[in-house]
Amino acid sequence: MRKAALLRPKVNMLAWLSACLLVILLPAEAQQTDTFHIPLPSKxxxxxxxxxxxxxxxxxxxxxxxxxxxxxxxxxxxxxxxxxxxxxxxxxxxxxxxxxxxxxxxxxxxxxxxxxxxxxxxxxxxxxxxxxxxxxxxxxxxxxxxxxxxxxxxxxxxxxxxxxxxxxxxxxxxxxxxxxxxxxxxxxxxxxxxxxxxxxxxxxxxxxxxxxxxxxxxxxxxxxxxxxxxxxxxxxxxxxxxxxxxxxxxxxxxxxxxxxxxxxxxxxxxxxxxxxxxxxxxxxxxxxxxxxxxxxxxxxxxxxxxxxxxxxxxxxxxxxxxxxxxxxxxxxxxxxxxxxxxxxxxxxRFEKPIKTISGEGYEFIMAFNKPVSINHAIIREDIAKGQRIRAYVLEGYANNAWIKLCEGSSVGTMKIDPFPEKRLEKVRLRITEAKARPVLSSFSVYDVRGYETTGLSSGSENRTITIGSWDANTFTDEWKEMIFDLTPYVDHIGQYEISFRMVTCDWSKDWGLEFKDWDVEMYGRMLPEAVERVGNSWTFRITRSQQTDKPDDFPTRFHISIRSKPGRTVGTIDFRRIRY
The missing domain is CATH 3.20.20.80 (Glycosidases)
Structure with missing residues (x-):
């Protein structure tokens, strides 16, 4: 009895050391615990x-x-x-x-x-x-x-x-x-x-x-x-x-x-x-x-x-x-x-996915028998367990490297992510921030043909994509410098518009956004003459006039400082290539 009693602390110590080592070896995102209160939907x-x-x-x-x-x-x-x-x-x-x-x-x-x-x-x-x-x-x-x-x-x-x-x-x-x-x-x-x-x-x-x-x-x-x-x-x-x-x-x-x-x-x-x-x-x-x-x-x-x-x-x-x-x-x-x-x-568009997986965790990987063209993903949380995901990154694997396809924050019942078409051997969804262990009811990828006309109000070829968003807490009365990487989207010679589009606001107060110090980084340097504000609107026009071997040889980044009036706003940041 005495010998068994002496061994027990050793066993507990080994278990403790193993647990500590496991925590150290786990990626940071996987170390998140259910420390948040997660409100759940009623039936x-x-x-x-x-x-x-x-x-x-x-x-x-x-x-x-x-x-x-x-x-x-x-x-x-x-x-x-x-x-x-x-x-x-x-x-x-x-x-x-x-x-x-x-x-x-x-x-x-x-x-x-x-x-x-x-x-x-x-x-x-x-x-x-x-x-x-x-x-x-x-x-x-x-x-x-x-x-x-x-x-x-x-x-x-x-x-x-x-x-x-x-x-x-x-x-x-x-x-x-x-x-x-x-x-x-x-x-x-x-x-x-x-x-x-x-x-x-x-x-x-x-x-x-x-x-x-x-x-x-x-x-x-x-x-x-x-x-x-x-x-x-x-x-x-x-x-x-x-x-x-x-x-x-x-x-x-x-x-x-x-x-x-x-x-x-x-x-x-x-x-x-x-x-x-x-x-x-x-x-x-x-x-x-x-x-x-x-x-x-x-x-x-x-x-x-x-x-x-x-x-x-x-x-x-x-x-x-x-x-x-x-x-x-x-x-x-x-x-x-x-x-x-x-x-x-x-x-x-969405009845027949290329592949669908589900499960729990912070990383989900799809592998294909051969490279496939993909331009859409749909993520669905099991919301019976609450809305848990706060940030994610979707990546594709091709030519022995992972590349970012898109990223987002909230998911919920469904998040549709369109992105420029890529031929990929694998797709990886990484949940980078969550209130608790993420649970997906499904994660699907698609090759949608002809979706380029999404968002048209007429027969024109204009296509608006959402590249970002802001909520009521993003901007305050203090100036905040923002940098938007437009490299994946400025893929042709021509003119582009980046627009801050309000979705809703606090109507009881003087609301709106204020802008200053806008500039664009292009061809490896700042090029202020390549960007202009469209009147007093929340839209800025960027002109790419110089050809390079590849559009992403040099990053294209939009720099701007933004602050909010007392009435906070919520909105999306939309981007489009101007076509006639």
């Missing part, structure tokens, strides 16, 4: 995020007036969507990969598309189906039929009660507030109990009426958009663009305000509330949420939609793309054609 949040694409449906008296705001000038006798077919809506949604439909059951004007006795301004009093129709009932049945989730937008206010746009349900006349509260609570209860289960509840502009008990009882399986019970956030624009990095966490105090946006993201936040990116399809030179005659010229084209897809779902957000049934009740054929082509393009 409704997790399901919603995995949907990736959702179809909004805006249908209202304004559909008949051609306006965006219901001014109550339309006689209800004119509202007869005689061809209305919610199966067609579901078919359109599925054509572009949407997994849920979010229906505007009641907008600011107060018109209700379900059978309710809370108001006369509703489907009961229009000619369609002799006042017996119920769009929510039809849509609920269609969504079940087509395997789609269903969400509802129910505006907290109502013009008929003096609680108009932006009110959150607060009446102008305080004496009416209590009565209206009862009306809205009844409407919300009807929608959630008769047509559910709802998977998303939208309170546009927040909700000042206490409905916490109703949501707890009837919408516990739904994500909530805005309001004190919010579990997801508005991106802060209607352009279809999420900021990058796109963090899912923020402070609990910000969530409880009911109006937190992507600007409030904090990678160290204690609350989990991912971002939704909403945009109209009628946005090509305009901005319409409701159908109107002669507006097909406003339809986004497939190239534009793909650019938006990369910058929304491709940055880990949920893309909420609108649809606009016309006065017949159908989504117009010209619109349906665009959705179908959009879905086909997503599938063409």
């Amino acid at each position: 409704p949040q997790l399901r919603w995020q995995k949907y990736e694409r959702i179809m909004f449906v805006h249908f209202n008296p304004t559909t008949w007036t051609g306006k965006e705001y219901d001014d109550h000038t339309l006689p209800l006798s004119r509202m007869n969507p005689y061809l209305l077919n919610t199966d067609q809506w579901c078919e359109v949604a599925r054509s572009w990969g949407a997994k849920m439909i979010l229906f505007v059951a009641k907008h600011t004007g107060g018109f209700c598309w379900w059978q309710t006795n809370t108001t006369d301004y509703c489907v009961r009093n229009i000619p369609w189906r002799n006042g017996k129709g119920d769009v929510l009932a039809d849509l609920s049945a269609s969504c079940r039929k087509y395997g789609l989730g269903l969400g509802v937008y129910i505006y907290p206010g109502d013009d008929n009660w003096g609680a108009g746009i932006g009110s959150g349900g607060r009446t102008k006349d305080p004496a009416k507030q209590e009565a209206y509260n009862k009306v809205f609570r009844q409407q919300l209860t009807e929608v959630l109990t008769k047509y559910g289960p709802m998977q998303e509840v939208w309170f546009d502009g927040s909700c000042v009426i206490d409905v916490s008990d109703i949501l707890k009882e009837y919408a516990s399986d739904a994500v909530i958009f805005q309001g004190p019970q919010a579990t997801i956030r508005w991106v802060g624009n209607e352009d279809g663009i999420a900021p990058y990095p796109n963090w899912y966490t923020l402070k609990s105090s910000d969530v409880r305000t009911g109006v937190a946006t992507a600007l409030h993201s904090d990678p160290d936040g204690d609350a989990y509330a991912p971002v939704e990116v909403d945009l109209p399809l009628l946005k090509n030179g305009g901005h319409k949420w409701f159908w109107a005659p002669n507006t097909d010229h406003l339809l986004l084209n497939v190239d534009q939609l793909m650019d938006i897809y990369y910058k929304s779902a491709g940055r880990g957000a949920v893309m909420l793309l609108n649809s606009t049934p016309d006065t017949t009740g159908l989504i117009p054929a010209s619109h349906a054609k665009i959705y179908k082509a959009f879905g086909e393009e997503i599938r063409r």
Whole structure:
């Protein structure tokens, strides 16, 4: 017994020494431990995020007036969507990969598309189906039929009660507030109990009426958009663009305000509330949420939609793309054609990866039997375990050397990384910073043909790529010198533009960026005459006029000092070659 007792310390000491040696030999990134608190998504949040694409449906008296705001000038006798077919809506949604439909059951004007006795301004009093129709009932049945989730937008206010746009349900006349509260609570209860289960509840502009008990009882399986019970956030624009990095966490105090946006993201936040990116399809030179005659010229084209897809779902957000049934009740054929082509393009690019791997760790390597052409990668975290990755580098192996393809910060549900095409023998993903051991549900690489047209607003050859980003903490009131390596992108003789594009900001303060001391390093020296600011914009034009054997014989680096005004901003740094 005594001998065994004497040996035990030796065994423990050896184990201790082995552990120390292991720590010393491990790469620094692999030594990271689970020292951070990692907020996790709820089951409704997790399901919603995995949907990736959702179809909004805006249908209202304004559909008949051609306006965006219901001014109550339309006689209800004119509202007869005689061809209305919610199966067609579901078919359109599925054509572009949407997994849920979010229906505007009641907008600011107060018109209700379900059978309710809370108001006369509703489907009961229009000619369609002799006042017996119920769009929510039809849509609920269609969504079940087509395997789609269903969400509802129910505006907290109502013009008929003096609680108009932006009110959150607060009446102008305080004496009416209590009565209206009862009306809205009844409407919300009807929608959630008769047509559910709802998977998303939208309170546009927040909700000042206490409905916490109703949501707890009837919408516990739904994500909530805005309001004190919010579990997801508005991106802060209607352009279809999420900021990058796109963090899912923020402070609990910000969530409880009911109006937190992507600007409030904090990678160290204690609350989990991912971002939704909403945009109209009628946005090509305009901005319409409701159908109107002669507006097909406003339809986004497939190239534009793909650019938006990369910058929304491709940055880990949920893309909420609108649809606009016309006065017949159908989504117009010209619109349906665009959705179908959009879905086909997503599938063409990403349905068949060259290779996919998954697992846990800080380094993932793919090897190929022979060199293959690669120009895209898609990384997906297993977000059931939280958003863990904070920084990564993607590298390719060719000619006995590793070369950097791209780098990034946040990943989340999906990060799409396009990069200049390379023929590679291997690809390596290195997680250089993480809150805890990274867990990937998938890491895939692709050879996408014809993607160069991504982001076009016309038939031109211009292509914008995102080479960086900033968040609300990147710039302060102190000047900060920045250096951007443009060597991989300045690959031809010609002119280029680097643009600082704001995605969202703190509108309550004087916001903006200020610039000074811009310069460009080219041909081995500083060349101030080769760079100019475009007016007072946040865009700078660089001219490469001298030919070398290879564009990267000499680095091209853009130098600039930047500071922020009091209102902090979030944005992306975009780069393009100017073509005509």
